[in-house]
Amino acid sequence: MINSQSNKIRVRIAPSPTGLLHIGTTRTALFNYIFAKKFQGNFILRIEDTDLERSKKEYEKDIVESLDWLGIKWDEYYKQSERMDIYEKYIKKLLKEDKAYYCFCTEEELEAQKQYQISIGQAAHYSGKCRGLSKDEINENLKEKKPFVIRFKIPDSSKKIVFDDLIRGKIEFDPELIGDFIISKGLKKPFYNFAAAVDDFEMKISHVIRGEDHISNTPKQILIQEALGFSQPKYAHLPLVLGPDKSKLSKRHGATAISEYIEKGYLPETLINFMAFLGWNPGTEREIYNIVSLIKEFSLENIQKGGAVFNVKRLDYLNGFYIRQKSDKKITELCIPYLIKADLIEPLNGDCPDGVHCPETVSLFEEEKPEFKIKESNEIIDFDYLKKVVKTYQERLRYLSEIAELTDFFFKAQLEYDKDLLKWKDMDDKQVFDTLDKLEKILSKTESKDFNKENLEKVLMLEAGKAGDRGKLLWPLRVALTGKKASAGPFEIAEILGKEKCLKRIGEAKELMK
C-alpha cells in the first residue's frame, strides 16, 4: 500500500458549483475548518465541477464569497475541472489492471434489467454483463463509436467492507450488494465517487468529515482506494441539517443559501455560532461561541448522531443578541446599505448601487463626514443622524434588513396611516383632536435647543400624568410621529425628528381628525 500520509491534519470541503452555497455544506465546511485549525492542519477547498453543464462560474464565486464573508479561510484551492488528466491516468490504470472495464450497455437495457431485478425483489445493480467482453469486442465497439462507461469491477472476494466512523463507530457493507458501479462516462468524465477518492488521496486528505448522506458512498470510495493501492483517510459522518419536516434541508424549506442570509442581514458571527450548534455542543451550558473559541473547544466526540432541524426562530434570537452587542457606529455602518437599498436615502459622496457587497459602502465610512440625501425630501443628513435613528432601533432588530421598514417614517415626507390608529382605547375623534392640539401647543412652546429626549419626557410625562392614563396623550403622539402601531418611544423619536417635523406631523394628524 502506498503510504501518502504524514501526520499532518488535512481536511477538505468539496462543494459543486451547481447552486448557491448551501447551509448544510457550509456547516460541514465550518466543522472541517475548525477541526483543521485546532490541530494546526490545512483546510482545502475543492470545487467539484466535473459536471461541466451544470457547473457555473457564478456559483463558484458565491461559494468563495460566502466562505470568505464567514471568515472560513482555505489554505489550498483546487478545481476538479483542471485535474482531468489525473483522473484519466487512474482510470487507465484500473483498466489496464483489469479492475475496471468498458461497458457498452444502453440505457434501455439497463432500465429493463433494473425493473426485472426490482420485480423479483432483488437489489437493483449492474449484472456485470460487459465484464466478459474480449479485447476484440471492445475494440470493435470503440471503432463503431458506441458510447460507453467505465465500470468498477467489484472484487470477487466477498469480504465485508468495514470502516470505523469517528462519530458512529463501525459501519459495514456487503460489496456484493453494490454491483459494478460506474466510475466514468467515457474516459474523460469521472463520476463523483471516483474523482473524490482520487483527489482525497492526491491531496493527502487525512480526515474526511462530511454529511451523513455520504455514508453509502464510502464503501465505493474504499473499494477504489483499495484497487488503486491508496491509503485510507479517517471518516467522520456528520448528522444532516434538516428542515422543519425533518427531511434534509432543501429549497422547499425556504432560504438555504448563505448568500440569502447575508442579504437578509444576518451577521457572520451569528451564522458561525448557530451552525456550530447544529450537531455539536461543548457539553457545557455555554452557548455563545466565536470561531476562535470554537477552535479551542471543538471535538469530534461531542458531535451528535441524529439530524438537527434548522430553527430560524433560534437563529433570529442569536442574531438579535449579536446585533445588540455592536457599537453604535458599527451597527449604523451595517444598517446603512439596507436603508439605501430600500430607497430611503442615498449616499452623497460616492455611489452605492447595491448594499451589502458593495465596496463603495465600506469606503464611504472612511471619509471624514459621509453625507446622505433623504430621497423623498432631498434633505441632507449626516452619519450622526443615521446613528441616532439606528441606535433607537438596535435592540428591536432581529436582522439588519428590518431596519428599513422599522425606521422608514424618519425618511418619509408624508406618513400614511389609518386615522383610527391615532385613537387610544375608546377615544373619539374629538378627544384625539384636542389631545393633538394640546401637544401642538406644548411643543411649540418648547425651544428648539431644548427639544431633546430628556426635556420632552419631563414636560410631556407631567402632562400625560394629569390624565391618569398616560396612553391618552402618548399614544396619539407616537402614532402622529410614526404612523405605526409599534415603534420606539415617542420622546426619542421626537428628538431625532426635530421640532419642525414633529409639529408638522401633529398638524397633519389633526387634519385627519377634523
Next chain:
RNA sequence: GGCCCUGUCGUCUAGCUUGGUCUAGGACGUCAGAUUCUCAAUCUGGUGACACGGGUUCAAAUCCCGUCAGGGCCA
C-alpha cells in the same frame, strides 16, 4: 425495493462510555407576571421529553434483545 444511519421537552441539546447524585439540567419557542402609551429589550415564573415492549439488575434515559417510527443513499 435493497442497503445504511438515527430515535431525551415543539426545536437545539446535557446526561448514556464508567447503571443509583435524574421527582431528567440548559437554551430557543410558547404562556403568565413585572416594567410599560405600543413594540422590543430586560427580569421572574410556568409549560414541556427519556418512541414502544420485553429482559438483565436491589436499581436503567443509561446495558441487552425485539418492535415501531423517522431519515439518507442507490436505482
